[in-house]
Amino acid sequence: MEFFLISLLNGISYGLLLFMLSSGLTLIFSMMGVLNFAHASFYMLGAYFAYAVSNVVGFWPALIVAPLLVGLLGAAFERYSLRRVHKFGHVPELLVTFGLSYLILELVQLVWGRSTVPYGLPEQLQGPLFTIYGTQFPRSRSFIMLVAVLMLISVWLLLTRTRVGLVIQAALKHPEMVEALGHNVPRVFMLVFGGGAALAGLAGVIGGNTYVTEPAMAASVGSIIFVVVVVGGMGSLGGAFLASLLIGVIQTFAVAMDQSAATGLQALGITVTEQTFGYELLKLTISQVAPILPYLFLVLILIFRPRGLLGTRED
Amino acid sequence: MSTTPSMTPAATSAELYRFKPMNVGRIVVWSLFAIALLVAPLVFTSSLAMTMLSQIGYLIIICLSYNILLGQGGMLSFGHAVYTGLGSFIAVHAMNMASDGRLPVPLVLIPVVAGLAGAFFAVLFGYVTTKKSGTTFAMITLGLGELVAAMALMFPGFFGGEGGVTTNRVYGKFLWWDFGPQIQVYYLIAVYCFVCTALMFAFTGTPLGRILNAVRDNPERVEFIGYNTQRVRYFAFIIAGFFAGIGGGLAAINFEIVNAADSLSTIRSGGYLLFTFLGGATLFFGPIIGAALLVFASILLSELSKAWLLYLGLVFLFMVMFAPGGIASLIMMNVRVAAFGKFKRLWGLYGGLLVTGALMVVGLAAIVEMIYHIQLNAALGPKVHFFGGELDTSSTATWVGAVALAVVGGALMEMVRRRFVRVWGRAQEEIEAEIKRKEMTA
Numbered sequence: 001m002e003f004f005l006i007s008l009l010n011g012i013s014y015g016l017l018l019f020m021l022s023s024g025l026t027l028i029f030s031m032m033g034v035l036n037f038a039h040a041s042f043y044m045l046g047a048y049f050a051y052a053v054s055n056v057v058g059f060w061p062a063l064i065v066a067p068l069l070v071g072l073l074g075a076a077f078e079r080y081s082l083r084r085v086h087k088f089g090h091v092p093e094l095l096v097t098f099g100l101s102y103l104i105l106e107l108v109q110l111v112w113g114r115s116t117v118p119y120g121l122p123e124q125l126q127g128p129l130f131t132i133y134g135t136q137f138p139r140s141r142s143f144i145m146l147v148a149v150l151m152l153i154s155v156w157l158l159l160t161r162t163r164v165g166l167v168i169q170a171a172l173k174h175p176e177m178v179e180a181l182g183h184n185v186p187r188v189f190m191l192v193f194g195g196g197a198a199l200a201g202l203a204g205v206i207g208g209n210t211y212v213t214e215p216a217m218a219a220s221v222g223s224i225i226f227v228v229v230v231v232g233g234m235g236s237l238g239g240a241f242l243a244s245l246l247i248g249v250i251q252t253f254a255v256a257m258d259q260s261a262a263t264g265l266q267a268l269g270i271t272v273t274e275q276t277f278g279y280e281l282l283k284l285t286i287s288q289v290a291p292i293l294p295y296l297f298l299v300l301i302l303i304f305r306p307r308g309l310l311g312t313r314e315d
Numbered sequence: 316m317s318t319t320p321s322m323t324p325a326a327t328s329a330e331l332y333r334f335k336p337m338n339v340g341r342i343v344v345w346s347l348f349a350i351a352l353l354v355a356p357l358v359f360t361s362s363l364a365m366t367m368l369s370q371i372g373y374l375i376i377i378c379l380s381y382n383i384l385l386g387q388g389g390m391l392s393f394g395h396a397v398y399t400g401l402g403s404f405i406a407v408h409a410m411n412m413a414s415d416g417r418l419p420v421p422l423v424l425i426p427v428v429a430g431l432a433g434a435f436f437a438v439l440f441g442y443v444t445t446k447k448s449g450t451t452f453a454m455i456t457l458g459l460g461e462l463v464a465a466m467a468l469m470f471p472g473f474f475g476g477e478g479g480v481t482t483n484r485v486y487g488k489f490l491w492w493d494f495g496p497q498i499q500v501y502y503l504i505a506v507y508c509f510v511c512t513a514l515m516f517a518f519t520g521t522p523l524g525r526i527l528n529a530v531r532d533n534p535e536r537v538e539f540i541g542y543n544t545q546r547v548r549y550f551a552f553i554i555a556g557f558f559a560g561i562g563g564g565l566a567a568i569n570f571e572i573v574n575a576a577d578s579l580s581t582i583r584s585g586g587y588l589l590f591t592f593l594g595g596a597t598l599f600f601g602p603i604i605g606a607a608l609l610v611f612a613s614i615l616l617s618e619l620s621k622a623w624l625l626y627l628g629l630v631f632l633f634m635v636m637f638a639p640g641g642i643a644s645l646i647m648m649n650v651r652v653a654a655f656g657k658f659k660r661l662w663g664l665y666g667g668l669l670v671t672g673a674l675m676v677v678g679l680a681a682i683v684e685m686i687y688h689i690q691l692n693a694a695l696g697p698k699v700h701f702f703g704g705e706l707d708t709s710s711t712a713t714w715v716g717a718v719a720l721a722v723v724g725g726a727l728m729e730m731v732r733r734r735f736v737r738v739w740g741r742a743q744e745e746i747e748a749e750i751k752r753k754e755m756t757a
Contacts, residue, residue, distance in 0.1 A: 029450075033450070035450045035453065035454065081632070081636060084636050085635060085636055085639070088639050090449055090450055091385075091389060091391050091449070092635055092639050094391060094450060094453060095391070095588075095592060095631075095635045096632060096635045096636065098585070098588070099628055099631040099632040099635055100628075100632065102585075102589075102624065102627070102628035102631065103625070103628035103629060103632060105624075106622070106624050106625035106628055107625070109690075110622070110625065110683070110686055110687060110690065111686075111690075113690050113691075114690075114691075223457055223458060223461045223581070226454045226457055226458065227454075227458055229454070230451065230454050230455065230458070234450075234451060284469060288469060289469070291465045292461075292462050292465045292466055292469075294458075295458045295459070295461050295462035295465070296462065298455070298458045298462075299443055299458070299459070299462070302443055302446060302447075302455060303443060306446060306447070
């Protein structure tokens with residue numbers, strides 16, 4: 001029970017962090033049809049900016065400043081690079097963000113070096129928040145959950161209850177019509193791209209000190225969030241939420257499990273030795289398989305439900 | 316609109332479909348390619364040149380096979396290393412079995428075995444990946460690439476774990492050769508390179524190759540004329556997997572070792588994508604340039620500078636933004652200008668671009684190199700080697716000088732560039748007008 005509860009909480013906090021990343025990716029994708037390959041790089045930039053800013057003015061101002069900086073960079077990238085490529089089609093758009101991910105990685109290594117940086121938690125977030133069955137649950141993880149939920153609510157309110165949100169939603173479906181009504185659609189796109197990047201930056205600020213801040217952090221979540229977006233259904237925010245939680249929880253549980261198919265068979269009274277057919281496969285423990293579970297999930301979803309969990313589009 | 320072929324259908328269709336048994340241009344180009352492959356190791360005899368030529372040889376096959384997906388099918392794959400890498404592994408195991416006498420395959424046929432393995436895995440994985448096109452296809456290939464790369468480390472029995480699997484290519488003779496010396500391996504690679512390039516070029520002319528282009532450009536219309544776009548993509552994917560496997564097999568013969576963490580990684584896949592695009596995905600010969608660049612960048616540039624990935628990323632970004640057809644398309648555009656005799660007026664401007672661009676690049680590179688030096692080896696003292704000279708990272712004068720060089724070079728280059736764009740545009744307009752005039756009189 002203790003293992004179950006703690007793993008569930010850890011899984012949910014990781015899943016919510018994934019959602020903060022995949023929500024921006026999904027928003028950008030459903031608006032502009034651009035798969036932002038550099039999204040995880042913005043996450044990394046958020047962490048590094050927060051590290052630099054918090055050295056000067058402390059963590060709490062950095063929580064606001066770093067995402068804004070990342071958002072500005074994202075908007076500038078959209079304005080001066082992505083918009084130029086837009087006329088060539090979707091594949092060059094993807095390629096230009098792919099090039100950006102290379103560039104950000106190298107620049108981060110140029111400025112902050114190739115090893116981890118000591119980006120620590122502020123005093124208020126250190127230590128446990130509460131204890132269940134003798135195991136402590138850290139404050140930093142609960143803070144991730146809090147920020148993610150607040151962000152989810154504010155993005156939802158922004159999109160459905162404000163004028164800007166309505167224009168964004170309209171530009172999503174009928175960009176020409178919205179343009180004819182006198183709205184500057186390219187600027188809306190720039191705002192959305194910048195906003196999505198800022199959300200990734202925010203995730204970086206709180207993810208960077210809970211986990212580690214290093215140049216490899218972008219690559220470690222990068223492909224997972226693509227899995228989330230495909231599994232949830234391309235362009236579906238609700239789907240992204242569901243898939244993030246699912247993958248977060250599955251991965252957290254799997255990492256802690258030592259059982260393998262061989263031990264399972266032995267529990268059923270079947271003897272498994274090294275001579276048994278497929279022993280290499282049977283002896284793998286669930287924790288060893290954990291890194292590939294999201295991708296297996298992706299393949300299964302694509303075979304049995306190609307439009308994703310909550311997706312509506314078939315292409 | 317009045318110059319459409321419908322006006323003179325007989326003449327144009329005859330011109331389009333006229334059978335030319337003696338296509339002189341084509342024979343000349345392919346002979347030159349064959350001669351270049353034959354003569355290259357006689358001209359560049361150093362062992363470094365030998366390694367580079369061998370790598371270029373099999374990378375040409377890999378990049379061309381990647382371009383079947385990217386250039387001809389519009390499929391942006393992030394997992395091409397899966398097929399080359401698995402091809403390499405099968406090749407290594409086949410070689411080990413052959414030297415034990417368990418498998419009667421001579422070394423010259425090992426790449427074919429690897430190719431069949433590549434095709435087999437493409438049949439297996441391609442079924443899932445080619446269900447979608449465009450952006451989703453890209454994401455699925457990325458996911459599958461990660462899946463295979465992570466799984467390879469779980470089965471150390473087959474993939475050799477961290478250390479990889481080693482082999483020995485000298486286990487039998489073919490005619491008089493035992494493929495011990497590098498030169499013999501080079502000629503094996505060269506023969507495969509020529510044959511595979513020819514086969515892939517022939518593929519572009521087959522009905523499947525043509526309909527693949529149509530699937531790239533307008534899938535909806537292809538479905539209307541009765542083709543299953545998914546199946547077309549699937550077949551193309553299998554063919555690309557076959558050639559990728561051949562490339563991987565040759566790589567395994569060349570190095571006699573494969574390592575899962577390296578040869579199956581998504582970084583490797585990204586490299587194929589990057590250089591195929593830089594070479595030029597829109598033209599058939601683009602990836603050949605890309606393969607040569609890949610070897611030059613990864614062997615020479617990485618020796619020269621620690622920041623080479625940064626430069627590469629920048630070049631790639633600007634290439635996507637300003638010349639999405641890659642180097643090959645830049646060459647063809649200039650060839651067209653020259654063919655119409657308008658190249659004279661561009662000489663001066665190209666010279667200007669080159670000089671001002673070089674100024675800016677030297678300035679920027681100096682800044683980057685100095686920052687890298689401070690980051691990585693400040694302990695070695697404040698001096699950096701740079702283009703034969705030395706830079707002192709502790710003096711302000713070097714920094715100011717480098718920044719000034721970059722800014723002045725950049726400003727001058729922008730001035731020349733604007734002029735160049737004007738002149739270039741005018742030349743293109745004149746060429747278009749001339750083409751139209753010829754069509755009218757014809």
